[in-house]
Amino acid sequence: MACHRSQPRIYVALDTADEGRVRDLLAVLDPSLCGVKIGKEAFTALGPRAVEWARERGFPVFLDLKFHDIPNTVAQACRAAADLDVALVNVHASGGRRMLEAAREAIAPGADTPALIAVTVLTSMEDADLVEIGVSDGAEAQVERLARLTADMGLDGVVCSAREAAAMRALFPGESGLVVTPGVRPAGSARDDQRRVVTPAEALANGATSLVIGRPVTAAAEPGKTLEAIVAEL
Numbered sequence: 001m002a003c004h005r006s007q008p009r010i011y012v013a014l015d016t017a018d019e020g021r022v023r024d025l026l027a028v029l030d031p032s033l034c035g036v037k038i039g040k041e042a043f044t045a046l047g048p049r050a051v052e053w054a055r056e057r058g059f060p061v062f063l064d065l066k067f068h069d070i071p072n073t074v075a076q077a078c079r080a081a082a083d084l085d086v087a088l089v090n091v092h093a094s095g096g097r098r099m100l101e102a103a104r105e106a107i108a109p110g111a112d113t114p115a116l117i118a119v120t121v122l123t124s125m126e127d128a129d130l131v132e133i134g135v136s137d138g139a140e141a142q143v144e145r146l147a148r149l150t151a152d153m154g155l156d157g158v159v160c161s162a163r164e165a166a167a168m169r170a171l172f173p174g175e176s177g178l179v180v181t182p183g184v185r186p187a188g189s190a191r192d193d194q195r196r197v198v199t200p201a202e203a204l205a206n207g208a209t210s211l212v213i214g215r216p217v218t219a220a221a222e223p224g225k226t227l228e229a230i231v232a233e234l
């Protein structure tokens, strides 16, 4: 697998629609300690400007729009995302083989293109949620199935819970393999709507290559200091 841009160990999720809040967080977080994730909430409200603000402050950006559509639409969206000069882009693995192939063709592997990863099973879902959508053999099996397909199609890695990270690292090994894990909660933090949660240190020990952390940092009284404390414990 070709090299891609190096990835930060932590992406802080800037999940807000408020421009002032995004700018405040970018001002107090340290770009030498983390990248930032711009997701559906911030991007829908603020657009590509939010990516520019983060890039200007020196943060690597994970553009988390989880594309999931017909292959042509996903390919065009991936091209548009790559034009924003971000470090990481994602799609939903459940979009299937041809969609993943189209995404890979749109963002060729390389040092100047974003890394491309696929979401397996959302960390907010547990086995009972999967049964309701026709998956009866549990989250672990579904993550494995979707990750194999993602690896077959030549993507750079997956988004999954750190509970599954060790098996994922075997499928995406080495410097270029990415196992990106949200659902990370420092001991004692609220679980919120997440279900398959793990602490930051456990996530790295399990083989996660980058952690996505949102509310435990952004909802803290002092996000900058909270991030520093998390980094100090890794």
Ligand SMILES: O=C(O)c1cc(=O)[nH]c(=O)n1[C@@H]1O[C@H](COP(=O)(O)O)[C@@H](O)[C@H]1O
Binding pocket: 013, 015, 039, 064, 066, 090, 119, 121, 122, 123, 124, 159, 160, 182, 183, 184, 192, 194, 212, 213, 214, 215, 216
């Ligand atoms: O792709 C993601 O980043 C993602 C995948 C997933 O399975 N679970 C998940 O929580 N996320 C994102 O990771 C972030 C987690 O935020 P917190 O729960 O506040 O730490 C949110 O921005 C989610 O959109």
